[in-house]
Amino acid sequence: MTRFQRFPTAPARLVLAWRAAALVAAALIVGGLLALSGRDVFVLGELVLRSTVGSRFGLEDLALFMTPLVLTGAAVTVTSRIGLWNIGGEGQFYLGAIGAAGVGLYMPGPQIVVLPLMALAAIACGMAWIVVPTLARAYAGVSEIITTLLLNFVAGLLTYWLATGPWRDRVTGALASSGRISDAIPELWGVVHWGFPLSLAIAAGLAAIMTWTSWGYEVRVSGANPGAARYAGMPMRGRVIAVMLLSGALAALAGMFEVAGTVHRLQGGMADNFGYLGIVVAVLARRSCLAVIPAALLMALILDAGIVLQTQQLAATAVLAITGLVLLLIAIGDELAHYRPVAPASSTRSGAAA
Amino acid sequence: MEMPSAAPGTPPVLQLVGICKYFPGVIANEDVNLDVRPGEILALLGENGAGKSTLMNVVTGIYQPDAGEMILDGYGAEFASPQEAIRAGVGMVHQHFKLVPAFTVAENIHLGWSETPRNASPAVLEARTRALSEQFGFPVNPSARVEDLSAGEQQRVEILRVLARRARLLILDEPTAVLTPAEARDLFSALRAFRAGGNAVIIISHKLDEVMEISDRVTILRGGRNVGTWETRECSPRMLAATMVGREIVPQDMRARSEGAAPRGVAPELSLRGVSVRDERGVETLSDVTLDVFGGEILGIAGVAGNGQRELTEVLTGLLSPERGEVLLGGQTAPPGADAFARSGVGHIPQDRLHSALAPPLGTTDNMALREYRAPPIGGSGLFRADAALALAREIVGLAEVRIPDFGAPVRNLSGGNQQRLVARREMRIASRVLVAAYPSRGLDIGAIATMHRYFAELRDKGVAIVLVSEDLEELLNLSDRIGVMFHGRLMATLDAEDADIERIGLLMGGRDVGEDVASGGGVA
Incomplete structure (x- = not known):
């Protein structure tokens, strides 16, 4: 008789298979519910497909959504490698946007100089935003989850204040928005700018650093067991500080890409939950920097499909519910991937007991 | 014997018939038969990985057997969960306690219990706990937080928790591994009282002396199968050990050098000069310790756990820098930091391998x-x-x-014995000068302990200096060339193992200096 048993590890291909099944199940449930509420599921489905992967416009949109999600997802993933959670991606995103906009608005110069300066300013601001939680964590053991989270609200309000106050648009009078920034990241394909391939390269580079450097090894061990890191004489505190600052820089870079690549202004509310969705991306990616890319793609697809559905008079809350359903089913799929069939009687008896 | 013999025809409290449990690639249990009678203490003996814990997890409903029958008081029983098992009167105290550290004793006792009163105010719970504590003879402090308790006190809470739920069969997994000798004595007298009430106990242990002392019968598992059951009074430790590992264990004096072994060094490899350490509360945990370890010798460190051994090993391996005093490596002031010590050839087998020597995930x-x-x-x-x-x-x-x-x-899936072997081999590779090993045989079975001792002798014969911290005096006397005794953070004395005897070490462990009044009562051993 075949029995299923829970194993402590889940092989990647099983995780993938179960996740695919989870997505199909989610699509069926959502489709069933939409049909019950009297909508034409096939028309809606076709519309969603056409406006995401089925058209050039849709693909461009996906890439634009993915760019910040890859970076904020990577920001959370790197901290999770050392056993910490940076919940402040949203705030660091805003600070990155503020830093970039400040340079873009008030430092004229050739684009080749201004764009790198915007990136550097963004990174510096993002790091500055996480430095207090970092030091509190490293030296006083203060939970970084609380401190990074609370700073999000401060950053959001700071952005509103700048965009409605000192930096407000005095030309067109756009609401809660700074003036237009003339320096933009060059476009690569339609509206998709160079930030997209750059963010993918950053995720791949981080994956390489985590796997192939002794620094990455130390981060891995420190995250898995701080006691073992101390025992081996690893500089734990230094690694915690470095990883958290790196995380802040990544989220801030997402803000800079958004300002200089997509929005071209500093706007109140422009982070649009990208920081928080980065947490979801990181959870989906299961601590792998490389897996952040497909996880961000899935998240971008859900966001994009949600917008399409909203244009069809579906409530925004319904879209949120769909997102939750997808994540729930994926979590169930991840758990199921731990189970594998075992045949007790035949093959196992020959093996010696451990 | 004060043991009440059950009336003839009384069925066993628990009977197992042909229990099988398989894991992928492993037979955990196969065709195991076992019975426990009312009013007896049954010892379950076996090497690491012999299937003792799995069998008890089957009995308490954590696992379901793949084949076989469980008979409770003459009736077939099946437990889908530990809750069902405890409702039927079968309770287990695990090696690693399952208490909520931030809760008080009273809260832990009442957690997840159908009889917990609706008015669960601290006063009510503590009063009930006090009553239970008196009823069962397990003194606990109901209002204390579990995280502040010693291992022995936590264990009493665990046992009381099980007894309060009217368990008639109490299963203990290596209960004395974390106890001081005095706490172990208390536990044994409480178990005897429990047995006198017509209840039954299954005790899993590695320590043969303990098995001989406390149990009425012994069941031995080997390779997942039942080897046999004997009346304890018909057994000898030697016979039990041989049956357990399936071969005769020859206790050997590991102090004998092999041919061509490196001689004992003339200059010390590692020295402490007046080293003192304070913990974060400012209590001096290591006081003015001076010692030398030479190449090609094993220095044993004896003492009741918690008398500064942890601090001593941490100072010797560079994890802790002393507040006062000096650490010398090969005659030179040692470089700071565990990493520098390791690079200078100091290996370290720490006392809690899962917490510090390995990254379990x-x-x-x-x-x-x-x-x-x-x-x-x-x-x-x-x-x-x-x-x-x-x-x-x-x-x-x-x-x-x-x-x-x-x-x-993940290495957390390996057995404790295998984890320890890996750590030991990893540390032996880098230990070109010194190996510091703290309680290396804790939780290991006899076969694994013998392997560990062979490793140490091998390394000593290569000319490495070894510091062996242990609470097992026999282990220390078998291996060490010299034995230092710790008490309250002080190194009481360092004796040549040749003329050291257990009696004298016991006195030193209890804080008595040689030459003091020896006649007034036995030492702590």
Whole structure:
């Protein structure tokens, strides 16, 4: 008789298979519910497909959504490698946007100089935003989850204040928005700018650093067991500080890409939950920097499909519910991937007991 | 014997018939028969991985058997969960306690219990706990937080928790592993009282002396199968050990050098000069310790756990820098930091391997690289070469004679014995000068302990200095050339093992200096 048993590890291909099944199940449930509420599921489905992967416009949109999600997802993933959670991606995103906009608005110069300066300013601001939680964590053991989270609200309000106050648009009078920034990241394909391939390269580079450097090894061990890191004489505190600052820089870079690549202004509310969705991306990616890319793609697809559905008079809350359903089913799929069939009687008896 | 003999025809409290439990690639239990009668203490004996814990997990409903029957008081029983088992009167106290550290004793006792009153105010719960504590004869402080209790006190809470739920069969997994000798004595007298009430106890243990002292009958498991059951009074420790491992264990004097062994060094490899350490509360945990360890010798450190041994090993391995005094490595002031010590050839087998020597969620490859990732072939120019790390892991695993099917699978899935072998081999590789081993045989079975001792003798014969911290005096006397005794952070004395006897070490462990009044009562041993 075949029995299923829970194993402590889940092989990647099983995780993938179960996740695919989870997505199909989610699509069926959502489709069933939409049909019950009297909508034409096939028309809606076709519309969603056409406006995401089925058209050039849709693909461009996906890439634009993915760019910040890859970076904020990577920001959370790197901290999770050392056993910490940076919940402040949203705030660091805003600070990155503020830093970039400040340079873009008030430092004229050739684009080749201004764009790198915007990136550097963004990174510096993002790091500055996480430095207090970092030091509190490293030296006083203060939970970084609380401190990074609370700073999000401060950053959001700071952005509103700048965009409605000192930096407000005095030309067109756009609401809660700074003036237009003339320096933009060059476009690569339609509206998709160079930030997209750059963010993918950053995720791949981080994956390489985590796997192939002794620094990455130390981060891995420190995250898995701080006691073992101390025992081996690893500089734990230094690694915690470095990883958290790196995380802040990544989220801030997402803000800079958004300002200089997509929005071209500093706007109140422009982070649009990208920081928080980065947490979801990181959870989906299961601590792998490389897996952040497909996880961000899935998240971008859900966001994009949600917008399409909203244009069809579906409530925004319904879209949120769909997102939750997808994540729930994926979590169930991840758990199921731990189970594998075992045949007790035949093959196992020959093996010696451990 | 004060044991009440059950009336003839009284069925066993628990009877197992042909229990089988399989895990992928492993027979955990096969065709195990066992019975426990009212009013007896049954010892369950076996090596690491013999299937004792799995069998007890089947009995308490954590696992379901793949085949076989469980009969409780003459009726067939099946437990889908530990809650069902405890409702039927079968309760287990695990080796690693399952208490909520931040809760009080009273809260832990009442957690998840159908009889917990609706008015669960601290006063009510504490009063009930006090009553239970008196009823069962397990003194506890109901309002204390569990995290502030010693291991022995936590264990009393665990046992009381099970007894309060009217358990008639109490299962204890290596209950004395974490206890001081005095606490162990208290536990045994409480168990005897429990037995006198017509209840039954199954006790899992590695310590043969204990089994001889406390149990009425012994059941031995080997390779997942039941080897047999004997009346304890018909057994000898020697016979039990041989049956357990399936061969005769010859206790050997490991102090004998092999041919061509390196002689004892003339200059000390590692020295402490007046070293003192304070903990964060300002209490002096190590006071003015001076010692020398020479190459080619084993220095044993005896003492009741918690008398400064942890601090001593941490100072000796560079994890802790002393507040006062000096640490000398090969006659020179030692460089600061655990990493520098390791690079100078100091290996360290710490007392809690899962907490500090290994990263449990990571694979064997990552764990075996812990000491050598900085230098080529694995490290160098900031890189981590996974292929070289895997090669190193294969080499260590080969020397340790451990079977690892998947080098990427978390090491927490390995048995305690295998983890310890891997750590020991990893540390022996880097220990070109000194190996500091703290309680290396804790939780290991006799076979694994013998392997560990062989490792140490091998290393000593190569000329390495070994510091062996242990609470097992027999182990210390078998291996050590000299024995230092710790008490309240002080090194009471260092004796030559030749003329040291257990009696004298026992007195020193109890804080009595030689020459003091010896006649007034036995020492702590």
